[in-house]
Amino acid sequence: MTKKIININLANPRGFCAGVVRAIEIVEKSIEKYGPPIYVRHEVVHNKFVIENLKKKGAIFTDNIDEIPMNSHVIFSAHGVSKKIREESKQYQLKPIDATCPLVTKVHNEVNHYLNNDYEIIMIGHKGHPEVEGTLGQEAESAKMFLVENESDIKKIKVKNKDKLAYVTQTTLSLDETRNIISKLITVFPNIKGPKADDICYATQNRQDAVNNQLDKAELLIVVGSNNSSNSNRLKELGDKKNIESYLVDSPKSIKSEWFNNKKEVLLTGGASAPEELIKSIIERIASLTNIKINEFNGVKENIIFKLPKI
Numbered sequence: 327m328t329k330k331i332i333n334i335n336l337a338n339p340r341g342f343c344a345g346v347v348r349a350i351e352i353v354e355k356s357i358e359k360y361g362p363p364i365y366v367r368h369e370v371v372h373n374k375f376v377i378e379n380l381k382k383k384g385a386i387f388t389d390n391i392d393e394i395p396m397n398s399h400v401i402f403s404a405h406g407v408s409k410k411i412r413e414e415s416k417q418y419q420l421k422p423i424d425a426t427c428p429l430v431t432k433v434h435n436e437v438n439h440y441l442n443n444d445y446e447i448i449m450i451g452h453k454g455h456p457e458v459e460g461t462l463g464q465e466a467e468s469a470k471m472f473l474v475e476n477e478s479d480i481k482k483i484k485v486k487n488k489d490k491l492a493y494v495t496q497t498t499l500s501l502d503e504t505r506n507i508i509s510k511l512i513t514v515f516p517n518i519k520g521p522k523a524d525d526i527c528y529a530t531q532n533r534q535d536a537v538n539n540q541l542d543k544a545e546l547l548i549v550v551g552s553n554n555s556s557n558s559n560r561l562k563e564l565g566d567k568k569n570i571e572s573y574l575v576d577s578p579k580s581i582k583s584e585w586f587n588n589k590k591e592v593l594l595t596g597g598a599s600a601p602e603e604l605i606k607s608i609i610e611r612i613a614s615l616t617n618i619k620i621n622e623f624n625g626v627k628e629n630i631i632f633k634l635p636k637i
């Protein structure tokens with residue numbers, strides 16, 4: 327009996343964004359220039375495959391500045407760091423190389439602008455995510471900053487002056503949820519200042535739009551990305567919310583043959599830190615389990631390139 331053919335519909339754009347490309351290049355170029363090992367504060371991007379490759383080349387990832395030998399170079403991850411981490415690096419006489427995505431730096435600049443003008447700031451984001459810690463940590467005590475994860479957090483906020491209040495957002499949030507939180511914020515604090523729409527980056531937006539455009543006919547959604555990748559989790563949630571069987575995978579080994587039983591339309595995408603090489607190996611694994619036809623969809627063309635810092 328011939329095996330049935332499953333359509334693997336590839337969302338576009340998918341995979342690497344400009345901030346991730348830049349951050350990986352910074353680590354590789356630093357290893358080339360200064361020789362291994364090169365210390366990186368936190369996983370430079372949240373993808374296991376990328377991290378393992380960089381470890382093999384000589385990168386050492388740590389969350390603790392005090393584990394890095396004095397006078398070493400230290401790379402700050404794409405998620406950005408708090409002022410405290412920058413200060414600690416100085417104390418340990420480390421030589422920082424900044425791989426913070428320029429779109430995260432833009433949010434830090436917004437925060438610093440508001441702080442300098444004596445505003446309190448609400449950050450919409452996920453507690454504990456390194457980008458959120460870095461952005462909240464633009465203010466040493468975080469006394470003028472409040473974290474809001476969902477609409478119900480808004481009523482817990484006690485601000486000093488409703489007219490001197492602003493909001494910023496994490497760059498990798500769900501577009502729909504963030505829009506709802508922002509409109510609630512505007513209802514509660516009508517004079518709140520903020521970015522034109524939100525701080526969600528182009529890559530997060532384009533990847534969510536590409537999945538949403540193809541989701542209606544999908545019976546299975548596979549998102550290539552690691553568990554700690556915020557934007558990849560948000561892509562998987564798009565499927566979950568529509569009750570479509572959805573998986574987040576970062577290794578071909580995680581693909582199970584039973585996922586494809588009685589399915590014909592599979593939508594496959596990759597989060598902003600998932601390399602195309604890994605996406606290909608996942609497609610190969612699916613092809614080893616069943617007959618597939620690959621359909622590549624047109625999507626927004628991304629031609630953003632971020633300049634490297636001086637290394």
Ligand code: SF4
Pocket residue numbers: 343344345346404427428429430497498527528529530557598
């Ligand atoms: S996902 Fe967005 S903010 Fe994060 S590194 Fe990529 S471009 Fe920058």
